[in-house]
Ligand SMILES: C[S@@+](CC[C@H](N)C(=O)[O-])C[C@H]1O[C@@H](n2cnc3c(N)ncnc32)[C@H](O)[C@@H]1O
């Protein structure tokens with residue numbers, strides 16, 4: 001599709017670009033050692049990510065790398081995370097983390113002693129959970145007053161909770177066995193806690209959802225005054241429960257989105273990206289500014305976690321189907337040697353440029369043209385026609401000299417703009433991904 005047609009399309013939901021390249025573009029490689037991968041990288045300003053691939057349920061819409069209620073428990077997995085961290089520490093003693101996230105899956109699926117074990121291990125590894133900005137994910141049923149106490153004790157700044165919908169019939173249509181009373185109880189605990197920031201996720205596009213029913217969920221969510229509210233358009237993905245059932249795309253997602261956006265803007269929330277609305281005038285807590293996701297690296301530990309340097313991204317193998325995920329987790333839980341990497345993708349200069357643009361423009365990013373020129377010695381507007389078209393349409397606006405941001409109009413097109421910046425090579429790799 002030509003750029004002009006692309007930015008006029010009614011099909012706004014082409015893909016959520018939360019990382020580039022997606023793990024579906026990773027492939028098996030010849031062994032590389034951690035030492036080789038990280039030499040010449042700046043180790044001062046790293047992001048730490050730990051992946052907990054467990055949940056109390058498997059939701060029909062979800063393609064994240066996770067399994068529900070593992071019979072064998074999680075002890076071996078958590079011990080393996082410790083071994084992986086020890087390996088990094090041994091090979092790269094100068095590592096220094098400035099930001100962190102505990103994601104999944106559902107990290108609060110862990111029992112209290114397991115959560116303590118995980119967080120103590122992180123602190124010992126040098127992830128200062130009290131000093132730096134960090135976030136943990138949770139689901140309503142797995143959140144308790146005791147687990148909130150643990151999150152407070154370790155000084156974690158933000159907790160992110162999946163609500164999806166406050167309507168029983170909609171969570172059911174989403175294939176999420178969730179009870180509204182449990183949700184209400186969890187959100188009340190969170191709103192009364194000392195955790196400085198919390199966010200609540202909603203999904204729009206469930207079968208049978210109307211503007212009116214979605215607005216009920218949006219208004220109820222606003223009533224708890226979370227720091228952030230995320231609105232996710234429903235994507236139906238291969239091998240998920242809904243995908244396998246052949247449920248069709250909801251055609252009124254744009255209408256639902258625009259109604260909710262306007263309500264949030266009128267209720268004291270600012271839009272920072274297509275999905276994220278942040279309570280106006282809430283400064284970010286503790287040292288959020290030190291880490292720059294475009295320039296700085298990330299170390300992800302656990303099965304399914306991604307890591308990246310400036311030119312190489314890697315992870316364990318990736319899967320969506322239950323059997324495959326389980327086998328990757330089992331292998332991880334028994335692993336002794338973490339020094340060698342076998343799965344990932346190299347980013348040549350073109351891919352680095354594309355990643356810079358995607359991270360700068362989508363998902364709340366800020367595009368600094370001077371930094372682009374400093375890094376690549378070229379002018380992005382001469383290289384990517386899409387950028388000129390975005391500026392012409394006022395989708396991308398200059399908010400300060402050399403600093404561009406998506407406008408509210410542009411954010412509507414975020415899931416079109418992200419995929420439009422993928423290289424042909426990455427599109428081919430994703431298309432040829434062997435679904436499992
Ligand atoms: C890791 S989960 C959140 C934490 C927790 N596991 C839970 O479900 O409550 C990340 C969020 O991504 C969103 N999400 C996941 N898959 C999605 C899909 N296929 N379409 C739309 N949103 C999706 C959901 O809103 C979900 O809350």
Ligand code: SF4
Nearest residue numbers: 055057058059062105
């Ligand atoms: S949406 Fe959350 S709880 Fe449901 S399967 Fe995905 S990660 Fe697990």
